[in-house]
Each structure stands twice: as structure tokens, then as C-alpha cells.
Amino acid sequence: MTDQLLDGVVTVTRADIRAIATVEEGGETHWLGEHRDFRRHDALARFLPEHGRFSLAWVRLRDGERLDIHEHPTKSMILVCRGSVRLIGDQDEQLGEGDVVCVPPGAKHGFETVSGQEFHGLSVQFEGAGLYEDDSAPRVRFTEQVSASLAELDSLNEARLTRFSGHRLFEFFDSGRMHAEPLLRKRFLAALYAWSVYFQRMLYARQAVCSDPRLQEIYADHLREEFGHDRLLRERHNVVSGSYDAILEAAGSWFVMQMHGACEAAKIVIVHLVVESSCHVFGEKTKAAFMDGGAASYFDLHAEVDQDHRDIGRDYLHRLSPSQFPQLMRVCEEAWDQLELVFDRMAALVEA
Incomplete structure (x- = not known):
């Protein structure tokens, strides 16, 4: 796989990136919707640089689903690629395709859809590991129980x-x-x-x-x-x-x-x-x-x-x-x- 990455183009489908739907934090199980961190795929993990490390993940919420309000120690950017979703927490705002959310460290935020809505997005962290790259040790703290x-x-x-x-x-x-x-x-x-x-x-x-x-x-x-x-x-x-x-x-x-x-x-x-x-x-x-x-x-x-x-x-x-x-x-x-x-x-x- 290393030679292939160096010598030619490699394509990875979204479905090939391992998905998780829940994570445990503080003794509670929290719903993530669909979360696919790029580094959970071997080829992408080798391709992404470790120096000046950043992380990428596909995220998805189906109609009526919610990612509870939480905070994390690193800044994060969320891009709405398809559909719509409501930003909740410190700021309440309806988001649509093409919108970008910049979340500084420690800011309380979450996302929820209503019946008939669906949200597909890209989550980017610019410093260190992804929020759920290691789903046994998430880099988040859920603040609303x-x-x-x-x-x-x-x-x-x-x-x-x-x-x-x-x-x-x-x-x-x-x-x-x-x-x-x-x-x-x-x-x-x-x-x-x-x-x-x-x-x-x-x-x-x-x-x-x-x-x-x-x-x-x-x-x-x-x-x-x-x-x-x-x-x-x-x-x-x-x-x-x-x-x-x-x-x-x-x-x-x-x-x-x-x-x-x-x-x-x-x-x-x-x-x-x-x-x-x-x-x-x-x-x-x-x-x-x-x-x-x-x-x-x-x-x-x-x-x-x-x-x-x-x-x-x-x-x-x-x-x-x-x-x-x-x-x-x-x-x-x-x-x-x-x-x-x-x-x-x-x-x-x-x-x-």
C-alpha cells in the first residue's frame, strides 16, 4: 500500500472508511450519528501527514438525530456538504449546504436535525488526533446529560x-x-x-x-x-x-x-x-x-x-x-x- 501511495493515485470510497455511531464518555453512551474518521482507513492514514498533523472525518445525522452538546480542547471546523442541520449550544443557528462552522477550543456546541432533514458534513481538526479517531478515548466532554x-x-x-x-x-x-x-x-x-x-x-x-x-x-x-x-x-x-x-x-x-x-x-x-x-x-x-x-x-x-x-x-x-x-x-x-x-x-x- 505504501508503494501504491507513492507511485500512483489511490481512491477510497466513503463506505470503506470504518464508521462508528456511538462513543462512551463519562460513563454515558452518546450518539454520533455516522462518523468516519479518515485515519481509521489504512491508506488514508498513511497518506495524511503526521507533521503539522490535522484530522478529517465524514459525519452524518439522519432525520430526527442529535449530537449532544459537547466541548473539546482543539479547534474544529465543520463543513455542511449536503442537507441541513441546526447548530445548538453557545449559538443556535440553522445551517445549509456550503455553510462553515468554526468552533474554538472549549466552545459548547452540538447538532440536531428535525424530521425530514438529513445532514452530511466534513469535520476537520487542525491539531493532533481527531475527536473520535480513537473511539475508546474520545477527545470530547459532553456537557448536557x-x-x-x-x-x-x-x-x-x-x-x-x-x-x-x-x-x-x-x-x-x-x-x-x-x-x-x-x-x-x-x-x-x-x-x-x-x-x-x-x-x-x-x-x-x-x-x-x-x-x-x-x-x-x-x-x-x-x-x-x-x-x-x-x-x-x-x-x-x-x-x-x-x-x-x-x-x-x-x-x-x-x-x-x-x-x-x-x-x-x-x-x-x-x-x-x-x-x-x-x-x-x-x-x-x-x-x-x-x-x-x-x-x-x-x-x-x-x-x-x-x-x-x-x-x-x-x-x-x-x-x-x-x-x-x-x-x-x-x-x-x-x-x-x-x-x-x-x-x-x-x-x-x-x-x-
Whole structure:
């Protein structure tokens, strides 16, 4: 490769430069979008001079992505090659193709796009190593911690989950009545089946409309693990399908419709923070009443897997701007309200 660099022209495609998407700093994982430092490619690293050393990297943010506000000890220049992006931090400004940003050492800055925007740029550092040339030791300090906003959302969700764990429906299980009284079991299973069908429809809808390739794969894995659980409930526990209840239909439809109209972050909050958290508690509280014959059941399955399912999508939430979390807090409250409506109706049908 050295001889080739000296004797002739060498071309390197952008795709041949190793890309990174995240970096760890201060114990936190931060989203970079797409970052391709020229020195992570052997031919370019040999070609670029070490004396009077400077660094180059292709950078990219897709629609709705954000590079959190940070600072670094060396000056940096960012050239907007294609698309548009908003500069945030010490200065707030919308940038377009051809714009150049000069960032002195210690200046707080970051970049974010909105839905429909995409940004391709070139990042240049004139002194020493590139900011993420060694992605195990980045030359940056992130000054705005998104994790604080996510922690506030988690706190709200845990408070609602604690409230949910004391729902009056579970009194039928704690007292032993659900295990002992066949009529209660029959009513409960019929109501649960109606909700389980809507849970499946919610996952189908989310998968059908998702356009983010990274989330498509994550959602597909989740759907595969949940696929057919409504059928498992019906067949393993002899549920008579086809029962109709207006309240369960209305509340269940709310969850399905959110998959068509909400942003991806809100969908993650609804499906994973709220519904999957509730499913884990639900499985733990109900499985003892449905252990007849010792065979694994719908209830065992949810007690085991839903603890992991609730953490799906957290990396995506870490990439968000703190300004997006107030809306997600409202979504979280609304989802819990709808879910409690489902369980209130189940309890009423069991008591009927």
C-alpha cells in the first residue's frame, strides 16, 4: 500500500472508511450519528501527514438525530456538504449546504436535525488526533446529560408501575379466588384474550409503518418473540374467542392508533416502558393461578421475558434532546391511563 501511495493515485470510497455511531464518555453512551474518521482507513492514514498533523472525518445525522452538546480542547471546523442541520449550544443557528462552522477550543456546541432533514458534513481538526479517531478515548466532554431527562421519565414510569402493581384486579389472585373459582377464571381469560389480541395488533401496526432501518430490526425481533401469544392463551387455557366489550375495544384501539400517528420515541415509551413493564408485573402476579398440569403457560412466558422487553429502545431514547422529554412524559401518563382503563374493565367483568 505504501508503494501504491507513492507511485500512483489511490481512491477510497466513503463506505470503506470504518464508521462508528456511538462513543462512551463519562460513563454515558452518546450518539454520533455516522462518523468516519479518515485515519481509521489504512491508506488514508498513511497518506495524511503526521507533521503539522490535522484530522478529517465524514459525519452524518439522519432525520430526527442529535449530537449532544459537547466541548473539546482543539479547534474544529465543520463543513455542511449536503442537507441541513441546526447548530445548538453557545449559538443556535440553522445551517445549509456550503455553510462553515468554526468552533474554538472549549466552545459548547452540538447538532440536531428535525424530521425530514438529513445532514452530511466534513469535520476537520487542525491539531493532533481527531475527536473520535480513537473511539475508546474520545477527545470530547459532553456537557448536557440527556440521561437526567431519561431518569425523570423512568421515575414517572416506576411510580405508575408501582400504582399498577396494586390494581384491584390482582386481589382475585392474592386471595386465591382466581385459582379456586372456575367462573372467575373464565370471565378473566375472556377479557384478557380481548386485550391480548390488541397487543398483537399494536406490534403488527408498529412494524408495518416503521421506516427507520435500525428500529425495524429491533421491532422485528420483538415481534417474533411475541408472535402468537394470543393464540397460545386461547389454546392453552381454553378461551372462547369472539367475545366483545366496547370499553376493551376502545382502549385497545388507542394503543394500535398510536403506532400509526406517534413518533418512534413515543412508540418506545408506550410499548416498552409502559405495556411491557406492566406485562412483567402482570405475569408475576397471575402465573401461580394458572399452573395446572405444570405446563408452561402464557402467564409464565410473560413473567420471564417481559423484564427484558421493557429495556428495548433505550439506546434510541438516549439520543434524544432534553426538549423532547416533556412530551414523552405526557405520552407515558396517557398510556398508563389507557392501560389502567383496560384493567379496570377486566376487574369489572370478572366481578360481573
